[in-house]
Amino acid sequence: MKNKSFGSRLIAAPYIVWSVIFIVVPLIIMFYFALTNESGVFTLANLASIGKYKKAFGISVLYAAISTLITLLLAYPMAYFMTKLKVSSQRMLMMIVMIPMWMNFLIRTYSWITLLANTGIINTFLGKLGLGPYKLMYTPGAVILGMVYDFIPYMILPIYSVLSKLDKSLLEAAEDLGSNGFTKFKRVILPLSKPGIISGVTMVFVPSVSTFYISQKLGGNKTMLIGDVIEYFFNLGPTYYNVASAISLVLMVMILICLFVMNRFSDDDDGGVII
């Protein structure tokens, strides 16, 4: 008997070896690069130089926070209304929400330029009404719009999946106990949808704070996000790998702290973070 279970434990071995080599070791190497200079000598200079990119860090967090909030405010009602429909239409709508995710996100981002440019569709339309043209491209608003657009399915789906599993009898109980619509939402529905919200917020915030494509395309050269700084240094070549590693390391630590704080918020330990 002992032998058999040893056998079934053994088949995890390839994965464990794989995850050590390709998940753990790369992070150690990143640490090593961040804490050494070009010739491999220990230094804190890379980490010390990060102060120069305070602004990029600040803007990244600010933009990601704003777009996560907007995404949440747009996605929650959508997910909520979806649960009110027939089961077959619910499933259809879920597909409709998911399909854009299968399109390449570079193209999805890029096609906004056609809509937002000074000679783009929106301004042409407004021009016919005698308005504009407004400067929509290369603004902070365009970058935030891009983030909201690219990542909104990741917010709708987890919230929807939590709301659709909500126990109806709890809502009836709340009504029986005299709750009106608003208190029912505030005291019952919202607290119970927390795991979905946390999961959605994580899945929108992390890619937003670390993006470099959206800001390059929709923000022009004016908005340098932290992802842009990292990408810029890596493209400069091996001499800059150390500094870029240090910035990546700080970004990683920052994301981990954000996730940790968010998980504390959820104050339940049933691991709702995973979809």
Next chain:
Amino acid sequence: MKTLSRIYVGLIIFFLYAPVLVMIAFSFNESSSVWVFSGFSTKWYTGLLTDTTMLTALEHTLIIAVLSAVIATVIGTAAAVGILALRNKIAQKLVMSVTQIPMMNADIVTGISLMLLFIFFGKLLGLNESLGFFTVLIAHITFNLPYVILSVMPKLKQTDSRLREAALDLGCTPVQAFFKVILPSISTGIATGFIMAFTLSLDDFVISYFTCGHYQTLPIIIYNMTKKSVTPDTYALSTIIFVVIFVLLIFYNILQNKSEKSSKKGFGK
């Protein structure tokens, strides 16, 4: 209230699809502009058939997606079984925490850390060019594995362990018991994991960008194109991919609704 909520859902869908519609419209543009529509033409679609850069990239993308999804599904399914069999709960927790890292971490950090690993070992081995087919494949398998493990594991937990014992009592070897009893009951989890892995790999840009070297996949080609100026052929290719996925999913959905209806009727009798 009901009409208001319908309008809201409609607006969100419009928001999700507006850029997609723009892309489809301009893939039929006669001129090479993605700004001004000058006339209807299908030349970008026929042009795709002769565009070797694009076709090679498509081939690379499909090879990587299929290989990485298959390998990740095999290693990941085995891992899920093995991890659950671990008696040491601390070791189990540790392995699961490491598994979460690629899902939680920003893609750019995962991509860079893998690239540094490949360059580091490439130098040790004395290679000139350390990035290429194998590195992008390894990278894709690495970010696919957690999704496979996390789709298979819940199914395994739901499987009644007595089934396996019954199979063993009836004379199956452990390997036979796995293939005849366990595998069929976790097959939906495996299928979900495979599909997720395949689509994630198909769509990945950031991690491939840092690990692919000269083995360029489609998203990399698209990235290079959008650096200069996009011509409608990129839109044409995306439209084809979009339509294929759209039709497949709608078809799948209709089938699922139908089978549900017929099973309900069956219960009625």
